[in-house]
Amino acid sequence: MTGPHRTLRLSLLAVCVLFLGFFCKAKFAETLGISGMLYANGTPVGGDFINLWSVAQLVLSGHSGQIYDSAAFMAFERTLTGGDLGLRLWAYPPHSLLAAWPFGLLGFYPALAAWSLLSLVVLWFGARRFGFERLEAAIIVLSPASVLSLYYGQTGNLAAGLLLFALSVRGPGAAIAASLLSFKPQTGVPAAGTVAVPAPLVGDCRNCRADHGLGRGCLPAVRDWRMARLSGRYAAVAGSA
Numbered sequence: 001m002t003g004p005h006r007t008l009r010l011s012l013l014a015v016c017v018l019f020l021g022f023f024c025k026a027k028f029a030e031t032l033g034i035s036g037m038l039y040a041n042g043t044p045v046g047g048d049f050i051n052l053w054s055v056a057q058l059v060l061s062g063h064s065g066q067i068y069d070s071a072a073f074m075a076f077e078r079t080l081t082g083g084d085l086g087l088r089l090w091a092y093p094p095h096s097l098l099a100a101w102p103f104g105l106l107g108f109y110p111a112l113a114a115w116s117l118l119s120l121v122v123l124w125f126g127a128r129r130f131g132f133e134r135l136e137a138a139i140i141v142l143s144p145a146s147v148l149s150l151y152y153g154q155t156g157n158l159a160a161g162l163l164l165f166a167l168s169v170r171g172p173g174a175a176i177a178a179s180l181l182s183f184k185p186q187t188g189v190p191a192a193g194t195v196a197v198p199a200p201l202v203g204d205c206r207n208c209r210a211d212h213g214l215g216r217g218c219l220p221a222v223r224d225w226r227m228a229r230l231s232g233r234y235a236a237v238a239g240s241a
Helices: 003-032 049-060 070-081 094-105 108-130 134-141 144-151 156-168 172-181 185-196 205-212 232-240
Strands: none
Touching: 003 134, 003 144, 049 070, 049 094, 049 108, 094 108, 108 134, 108 144, 108 156, 144 156, 156 172
16 A cells, blocks of 8 residues: 555544544433433434344244234334334345344343444455455444444444445355345345356456456446245335335
8 A cells, every 4th residue: 555545544544533533422412311222302222223123022022923013013112112213114024034033132232232243343344355455444344324324223334244245255155145135135136136147247346446447346237136025014014114
């Protein structure tokens, strides 16, 4: 890494750290009013993570049928939090429950910490496997997008890490990453398409910046890929989300 390039990356990293500091300062007051799982304004700590944890609790208690029943699902969340969280849905395919249920073995806050750490670890390793250097991967992990994804309990960090991994390898590793990413169909379907394209047509995505000046990735042709049939309840929930 040359001098000017390293200076630019260090500057970007400094901006990310400054943003993180200001963001923590701005949100600190909210933590003082936390009661149970809720902030003083009635919104859940960890944002949408409450949905994942609620799903895990329903699976472990043998009531998974309520997950795709919107009214029953929201009623269950009210019993957990003691507050009305408004419209809440689990708009992920049924096979996502296989990944969600282990978080129900932990209390809410330990589960939230585990989810946040897992998301960052997957994002870091995905970026490194794709070809980003350590400093660049640190910028990605500390970026405002990553911080906001953590704060609002989103799946963005996990999905981004899996996508980077799926695009960086060929063979079983890519297939596994794309399969895991199918919990988010709008990203998993294109990722599965790239795995299906023969390697000579795709090339090495990690070399795109050096060879074509296209940045760290490329947009290979996506083949038609059909998802397995989802349950009728999931289709109804996803359509109303």
